[in-house]
Each structure stands twice: as C-alpha cells, then as structure tokens.
Amino acid sequence: MIPRQIVLLGSTGSIGTQAIDIVRRNPDRFRVVALGAGGGNVALLAQQALELGVEAVGVARASTAQDLQLAFYAEAQRRGWSAGEFKLPKILAGPQAMTELAQWPADIVLNGVVGSLGLAPTLAALKAGRILALANKESLVAGGPLVRAVAAPGQIVPVDSEHSALAQCLRGGAQSEVRRLILTASGGAFRGRRREELGAVTVEEALKHPTWDMGPVVTINSATLVNKGLEVIEAHELFGVAYDDIEVMVHPQSVLHSLVEFTDGSTLAQASPPDMRLPIALALGWPDRVPYAAEPVDWTQAHNWELRPLDREAFPAVELAKAAGRAGRCRPAIYNAANEECVAAFTAGRLPFLAIVDTVAEIVDGAPDYDEPGTVEDVLAAEHWARTRAHELIKEKSA
Template structure:
C-alpha cells in the first residue's frame, strides 16, 4: 500500500516496483487529490484494488481522470476496471487498514499520524517516510508499535538501521546523524542576517520540496530527525550527535562501545532506502547506483556549529521535556517557514520563534489520542502567528 503515491517518495517507490514486478505488487495507492490525472495513471498501470483521495471533492474528478487515462491507453469502455475509490479525510487511514503486507506512509505532515497508527494496529509492516508520525505522535506510536514493526525510509534512519545490524543494542555507544548543512553550511550566525528565501531554497545536494529545503537550511530538518531517531531506536538524546557532511554520501553512523564506528555510504538517491524498506530485511538488487570505487573521493565531516544553528539543541530539549513539546516544535516551525517564504519573518527568527513558542507553552499532558496532538499543534500555530505578527525586520 502506497500512501502519498504522487509525491517524491511515492513515485520513486513505484519506480522500484516497476523494476521488480516479480517481487512487489501494489494493492492500493492514495494521495491528497491535487493531481488526480497522475493518480489515475498510477492506478491503471499498477492494477490496484483501491485508490484513496484525502480531498472528498476530488472523487468525481478522479473518476473522470480514470476514463481519460483509459482512453489515452486505448481501452474501450468496459475493457478496464475502475478500482474502489475512497474519499475524504479518513481515506488514508482506511487504506492503511486494507489487507496488505507493507504500508509505505509517504503522506506529508501530521495528516500521516492517523494512517501510521492504523497500519500498526492492523499488524502491517510500516515503511515510514512521514517523520511527523514520530515527532508529533511519538507517545501514541510507542504504545501500539511492535518491536521491528516500523522500518524507516528517511535516508539517515535507514542508514542507522543498517549499521545497527552490526552489533547488539547494549553495544551501541552513540548514533551519529549526518547533515548536508543546507544552503548556508559553514556560515556563522552573523552571516545569516538578512538571507532570503531564494538563497535558502538553493540546496547544494538534494532536490526537495520548499519546506524541507528551508528546514535543511535552518537545520530544523536534522533536529526533527534527532527526535525521530530517539523514537525509532530508543537511544537517549545525550547519545545522538549531528555531524555536517557536505558530500551527502555517508548517510549516518553508529559508534559501538569498543570504539568502532560503522557508516552506511551510497550516492544520494532515495530509491535505496525506499527499496530496503519495501523489502526489509532483504535488499532489492540494483535499487540505486553504488559508489564508484574507480574514482578518488574526499569526504568531509565537521561538528555542527550550535551557535549558528541552535535548532538541534532546542529539539533535544523539547524531546527530553516530552509530552506534546515535539509536536509544538514541529507545528511552530511550519508556521515560521511559511512566514519566512512570504517575507514576513527573518531567517534567524525562525528558530528564535520556535523557542519562544516552546517557552510560552502550557503544560500539555502526554497525548493519549490523535486529537490531543492536533490540539497542541493548533495552539502552537496560533501562538507562532501572534509572535510573527510582532516581529520587526522581515
């Protein structure tokens, strides 16, 4: 089951399925509903049983897109079967409960939390690309996930999962997440005054959506990944470090108690972690190109400058505080990024505003339901907007 099938993760997963037809079969796909033509094309190509759209108003458009796509492929009326269509805000959750072996959750944002919980409760293996499920809903996920039921899709967490195969849990000393450093790596805090959204969106290594690209520039993306690593692997925040690695070939490392460090290396290509998650614990041959060992390579690793990029330290503090604070961190950041892109907030004020929102937060109890998480996020968004409205110098 592929949730978020028309996005970057979903389309790359379909590429892997397409090249391994004897190994994988997709029973259903789902997306927000913004690109029904692509969704219909995917569904007909894959021969799925069910398709879901989160936007209920897109159901009729999707039906029409099926007929248009079938006509384009030369089908006569009645020569093809339209899969069952699910529509509305619960569509992704229903898809996550559909009979299958693996659910790949590539939904964007907190909307991915409910499908994550549904997949876990239904006993599916969860290939998780939706980091908000663990960042915002970590306590909820911990209650329902069986050991080994979640397989990470993020390249850093996939790398950690691979390296952790090299030793027992009690032999692990530290997890080291690597970061490209984003558009402003190497700059000091004073050099970040007045940077523009256009500059922040010029990522030197990866091609990603605007929110993730700006999160990379602020290091918030790595901060969220630290929380995710803690939730996935049960390692304390004091034993999770971040190193800046501009080449983005070492995707993360695990240090063991005997002094050895294992690293997972490959050219930056998301098809490798996606393929591994789909086939876990087995690898998918030729999922992505390997490092070219006939060429010379120089790989750099440098400590993170926490003064210029305080987002990681702030996330660790939020994670240690627990409860809804990681959810508040994430929701406040989304508001700040939107304001920065709209030139209503300076770059450095993004993380400063998150810190202020966290400092102003009431003492939310540990969430017991998805609604508890959404309520905390709603408060965080509102408070962030109030702070942003009073910021000068945007």
C-alpha cells in the first residue's frame, strides 16, 4: 500500500495534533508531507516537522519565521542530532503561507485552520485538485458560493463529527431518497434552561461544557447554540439539502452524532463515543475506514440516550442561522463575524450572555444588500462591516 500524502494545516491545534496521532499509528497508510500553523507554538511545530520528516512548514505570521528556524535547531539538539544529520524543511511564512501549502503536491489537504483565514487555503486546495478534509467550517459558512463554484462532486470530506456522521448515514440511500437531516447538539452548558434563566449567567458557567473539551470561543458558541447554527449552514452547503429539511435535536450524551431520515420512513444514525479521532481518521482514509481509530460503544452495557426538541425561544441562534442562509448575499459570513465579536465582548464582561445572539440578529437584519460573493475579498469586506457594526452596538449596549 502506498501511503496517502497529507498536507496538514492547523497542525498545532486540537484537530492537527489528533490527526498526527492517527498518522503516527498508521505509518503504512498516511504520510504528512507539509505542516502549517499560525505560529503561536513554534516549538511544537518544529517537533512535529522533524518527527514526521516533512518537506515544508508554513507559519501565518511572517515575524515567527526566524523563531521557527531556531526551534528546529533546538529540537534537533534535544534529539541529539548533529548539524549534518537532518535536513531543514522549506519554511514558508506570511499571510499566503497556508494557501501555498494547500497547493503542495499531496493527495489530501486537511484544513484545520481556525476562522475565515481558512477560506483561501480551502479554495486553493480545491483548485489544485486535492481531496479536502475540511475541519474549517468558516470556509463553507462564509464562502459557500465560492467553494461550490470550484469543488468537484465528492472532493470535500467533512471532519466535523456531525457532518462526518451525516456523510456516513447518507451512504444508506440515494440523494433523491433523503427526506431530512437531523443534527444533534449536546445543548452546551445551559441545556434545559429557559430564556428567563439565562440573563445573569457568567463566562465561567458558559465555559463548563458537559461533554467536549474545546477552546473558549467554540465552548461559548455551544452554550448559545451558534455552533449548531453554523453547522446547519455547513450541512446545507455540503449536502445540498434545503434549510427547511435540516433539524436540530438536543442529545446530551453526544453519542448519536447525527441522523438521516429517508423518504420510506426509516432513519439511520451514526453512534460512537465522543472522540474526534474517528471523524478525522475517516476523512483521511475516505471512503475507507481506519481500523481502531477510536474506541467503539460498549454494547455489553445498558445505555439510555435522549433526543429532545430544541427550545427555539431560549436558543434562537439556529433559526437565525437558517434565515441568514436562506437570504444569502454574505449574510452567513456576517452572522459568523458578528458572533465572534460579540463572544469576545461577552468574555471581556462588556456584553451579557443573551445579548450575544440578540446583537448578532440586529446586525444580520440591518446588513447592507450585498450581492452573492464572487471573491474572497467580497467575503472579507462583508465581515469587516459586520465587525465594525458589532463594535458600535457593543459600545452602545455597554455604555
């Protein structure tokens, strides 16, 4: 078996480090040829690069290029290597580094970059003909029309656990047989609470996710259900299913990762313990599975799994996301960018919890009448407007 050649963007983050763990345990199946990261942890990046023997390394911050080179020598010294025992990979640095790496000769590009910075590498990988293992949901949320214009059928394989589950369930029938998609949500830190119980919740409470260990922004997005709104837009873009046919249900155990209902009345669900190594491994090996990627459900034990309807009054973010998706014309990008600013204001104590989504709704509703984006610059311009407007409203609300 010839190992699949992988470019890994976002290698020092959660997705990247778990992907490397999968590669490390399956050297006969996968080989990483290039790594990219923001540049905030050059020591780890150098360690990854020398361990994997990659051809190229990129950092988004040009100022960290020299730090990365020094980190290579420090890591080599730690391993006891002399100067002639190893070859430095090519170093790319600056805003275009990730885009350049996305076109590096390889079979698969795993895009684990955080935020809208992942859009340009997504487009570059698709245009270069690579299979795209996509963990950067902003690529589809903010730049859906741009991605659709260049992606070939089957070229994008989702890494998010919910969308990976949908992709697996969709193998059970033809596109014409799909009635609806059901995305499951853990419910976040405040599941079960009514809107009137959320007015005074604290940042510390919002960061206590009951199931997943994630970064602060994603954890707070889980508490507001904005993350599920983003995933609804992503599911629409990935699978071409109408927004009216995408539902969200709260599933506290996070074992049923999503479901697909078919026209004959049957429903298929994908079940596994919450472990991102499974969807990452499946994306790297797609359409084949990677044995022992993660632990399975223990079928010798009893299980109680719940599915509850989403309380749309307490958590309006999903319906707001659907409305933004239906409207198009950069509204999804505005939804995402405005939310990032509102979450930052909440964590800084300048905005109460309920005002996060309320402010995002105000911004989306008052957005200019943009055209559908034709370039990355169009998306970035709409996001800039959203962030500026968010700052104005946050200042008014915190005065």
